[in-house]
Amino acid sequence: xxxxxxxxxxxxxxxxxxxxxxxxxxxxxxxxxxxxxxxxxxxxxxxxxxxxxxxxxxxxxxxxxxxxxxxxxxxxxxxxxxxxxxxxxxxxxxxxxxxxxxxxxxxxxxxxxxxxxxxxxxxxxxxxxxxxxxxxxxxxxxxxxxxxxxxxxxxxxxxxxxxxxxxxxxxxxxxxxxxxxxxxxxxxxxxxxxxxxxxxxxxxxxxxxxxxxxxxxxxxxxxxxxxxxxxxxxxxxxxxxxxxxxxxxxxxxxxxxxxxxxxxxxxxxxxxxxxxxxxxxxxxxxxxxxxxxxxxxxxxxxxxxxxxxxxxxxxxxxxxxxxxxxxxxxxxxxxxxxxxxxxxxxxxxxxxxxxxxxxxxxxxxxxxxxxxxxxxxxxxxxxxxxxxx
Amino acid sequence: xxxxxxxxxxxxxxxxxxxxxxxxxxxxxxxxxxxxxxxxxxxxxxxxxxxxxxxxxxxxxxxxxxxxxxxxxxxxxxxxxxxxxxxxxxxxxxxxxxxxxxxxxxxxxxxxxxxxxxxxxxxxxxxxxxxxxxxxxxxxxxxxxxxxxxxxxxxxxxxxxxxxxxxxxxxxxxxxxxxxxxxxxxxxxxxxxxxxxxxxxxxxxxxxxxxxxxxxxxxxxxxxxxxxxxxxxxxxxxxxxxxxxxxxxxxxxxxxxxxxxxxxxxxxxxxxxxxxxxxxxx
Numbered sequence: 325x326x327x328x329x330x331x332x333x334x335x336x337x338x339x340x341x342x343x344x345x346x347x348x349x350x351x352x353x354x355x356x357x358x359x360x361x362x363x364x365x366x367x368x369x370x371x372x373x374x375x376x377x378x379x380x381x382x383x384x385x386x387x388x389x390x391x392x393x394x395x396x397x398x399x400x401x402x403x404x405x406x407x408x409x410x411x412x413x414x415x416x417x418x419x420x421x422x423x424x425x426x427x428x429x430x431x432x433x434x435x436x437x438x439x440x441x442x443x444x445x446x447x448x449x450x451x452x453x454x455x456x457x458x459x460x461x462x463x464x465x466x467x468x469x470x471x472x473x474x475x476x477x478x479x480x481x482x483x484x485x486x487x488x489x490x491x492x493x494x495x496x497x498x499x500x501x502x503x504x505x506x507x508x509x510x511x512x513x514x515x516x517x518x519x520x521x522x523x524x525x526x527x528x529x530x531x532x533x534x535x536x537x538x539x540x541x542x543x544x545x546x547x548x549x550x551x552x553x554x555x556x557x558x559x560x561x562x563x564x565x566x567x568x569x570x571x572x573x574x575x576x577x578x579x580x581x582x583x584x585x586x587x588x589x590x591x592x593x594x595x596x597x598x599x600x601x602x603x604x605x606x607x608x609x610x611x612x613x614x615x616x617x618x619x620x621x622x623x624x625x626x627x628x629x630x631x632x633x634x635x636x637x638x639x640x641x642x643x644x645x646x647x648x649x650x651x652x653x654x655x656x657x658x659x660x661x662x663x664x665x666x667x668x669x670x671x672x673x674x675x676x677x678x679x680x681x682x683x684x685x686x687x688x689x690x691x692x693x694x695x696x697x698x699x700x701x702x703x704x705x706x707x708x709x710x711x712x713x
Numbered sequence: 714x715x716x717x718x719x720x721x722x723x724x725x726x727x728x729x730x731x732x733x734x735x736x737x738x739x740x741x742x743x744x745x746x747x748x749x750x751x752x753x754x755x756x757x758x759x760x761x762x763x764x765x766x767x768x769x770x771x772x773x774x775x776x777x778x779x780x781x782x783x784x785x786x787x788x789x790x791x792x793x794x795x796x797x798x799x800x801x802x803x804x805x806x807x808x809x810x811x812x813x814x815x816x817x818x819x820x821x822x823x824x825x826x827x828x829x830x831x832x833x834x835x836x837x838x839x840x841x842x843x844x845x846x847x848x849x850x851x852x853x854x855x856x857x858x859x860x861x862x863x864x865x866x867x868x869x870x871x872x873x874x875x876x877x878x879x880x881x882x883x884x885x886x887x888x889x890x891x892x893x894x895x896x897x898x899x900x901x902x903x904x905x906x907x908x909x910x911x912x913x914x915x916x917x918x919x920x921x922x923x924x925x926x927x928x929x930x931x932x933x934x935x936x937x938x939x940x941x942x943x944x945x946x947x948x949x950x951x952x953x954x955x956x957x958x959x960x961x962x963x964x965x966x967x968x969x970x971x972x973x974x975x976x977x978x979x980x981x982x983x984x985x986x987x988x989x990x991x992x993x994x995x
Contacts, residue, residue, distance in 0.1 A: 435940060
């Protein structure tokens with residue numbers, strides 16, 4: 325059965341060209357980049373080359389502003405703990421209510437350690453509550469960390485504006501840009517961010533590698549200690565093949581942003597969304613229709629449960645995600661949808677389709693053909709479907 | 714990805730007995746849209762023999778909820794009301810091969826709908842919504858009673874709070890009731906929790922010892938609960954027996970702040986440190 329992969333916000337295929345670029349650094353050029361001999365030492369140049377590519381891709385002014393990490397979760401944790409440890413007198417931190425757990429959990433931990441923490445809410449379209457943010461932001465604020473784009477709905481936050489307000493009060497600004505990088509142009513200088521996290525596997529790079537951008541001049545304290553690597557900013561032997569892969573992925577992603585691929589993905593996403601809205605009653609699109617990454621749509625199907633939809637789609641080879649409680653084992657529907665105030669009868673039945681450049685028109689046509697009968701079938705089983713009628 | 718058995722997938726893909734029996738002799742309902750799963754079970758019963766001649770279901774829920782409902786209708790058809798009443802959630806899970814631990818509540822939902830349908834039949838056919846007995850609700854997020862929890866612990870030999878959550882959903886929402894669930898577990902499983910007492914009399918402590926003792930109770934007993942609501946508390950001063958507390962995070966400016974200080978923090982400090990203590994907002 326052909327796999328129709330519409331779950332690219334969860335992870336993407338590692339591009340064949342990326343794999344090819346990585347391969348020599350496993351068993352052929354396996355040297356340690358820190359070694360004195362040429363065999364290993366040459367790999368330092370390879371890492372620097374990748375660093376240049378990442379820096380160029382996100383508009384960093386200097387290559388040395390890029391720190392390679394093992395994943396975006398590590399980048400996020402590093403940024404947060406560095407910001408609070410370098411500003412010990414400030415005891416207030418701000419984030420949004422719809423962040424990835426890699427931000428949420430460290431914030432909650434710091435709250436138990438006496439930090440004042442504000443989780444800024446969103447409106448029904450998932451838009452950042454700017455008024456509330458300006459209200460709580462003050463001179464005691466050490467860090468504001470707000471995601472660039474939301475993983476579940478694709479909603480894009482006004483990062484440059486939030487960063488500007490943050491700096492007015494003298495706080496640091498970090499953004500988890502995992503779902504933005506590769507999907508929309510990201511320029512750290514234009515946006516004025518101090519720190520930014522990204523992850524390779526979200527844009528056709530390998531899993532297990534990420535990066536943290538730290539603007540020159542920002543005080544920094546490492547999270548992993550015990551080595552001189554990354555200019556003492558991230559200890560641990562450099563993962564040369566994965567770093568090479570991340571560099572290559574950035575190069576390819578830049579091409580896709582330039583050559584109209586994004587517009588093609590957006591057109592397919594819109595076709596899928598409009599098609600579902602036209603053929604299935606009682607559906608609702610979650611997210612900000614005006615400011616959204618081009619590959620994502622999050623659709624709620626009223627009165628039925630998301631896992632059931634996913635399982636029927638799975639039988640057809642279609643891969644998607646759900647914000648339903650049942651899929652996570654957490655019993656409660658997605659914190660993002662709850663923060664948006666999506667009613668329960670819709671929150672439990674939410675499905676996220678996330679496309680990539682590999683998505684074809686035929687893929688979308690198949691989903692548009694197969695999905696309506698699935699929804700109809702589940703609604704026939706549901707005791708609530710009559711409510712909808 | 715859940716490890717569903719072939720039997721679960723079969724009943725999910727080809728659910729048996731979907732629908733509602735018109736003029737049913739018994740109708741049992743459980744769950745709601747808010748909970749994320751719900752089941753309506755209708756049965757047709759031969760009044761002479763008490764045998765269930767037909768059963769149909771309507772379910773809102775995940776694959777395992779649909780499969781549990783579907784197999785339940787097959788299990789009860791042809792049984793007498795008395796026989797059917799003996800079916801437990803474990804029987805439903807066994808009939809499906811097994812269910813992932815996190816999904817056991819789907820089988821419990823089947824048992825509860827059956828219980829309600831039987832009650833409905835005995836009361837003349839008026840639909841019955843499964844309700845917890847008129848006793849204490851422990852988990853307010855999912856409306857789970859102490860009795861349901863005790864039953865689940867006994868029937869399935871549950872050992873941990875996580876087990877209880879998997880079987881009954883209790884504790885799976887805000888998590889505030891986890892402490893209470895632990896107490897119920899201790900009670901049912903016969904554990905003797907060691908009471909925490911501070912050996913030295915509070916009055917005899919030095920100021921530093923007093924502050925440390927209060928701080929320890931705040932850290933162990935107070936903050937974990939406030940943290941669940943996104944807040945915390947700081948000890949700012951101790952004047953005689955007056956403890957000054959500053960509420961932080963979500964607790965600061967919360968409408969219930971005064972209640973939190975008096976009914977929760979002061980009560981806890983009185984219990985664990987010294988009855989003479991009073992708490993004031995800093």
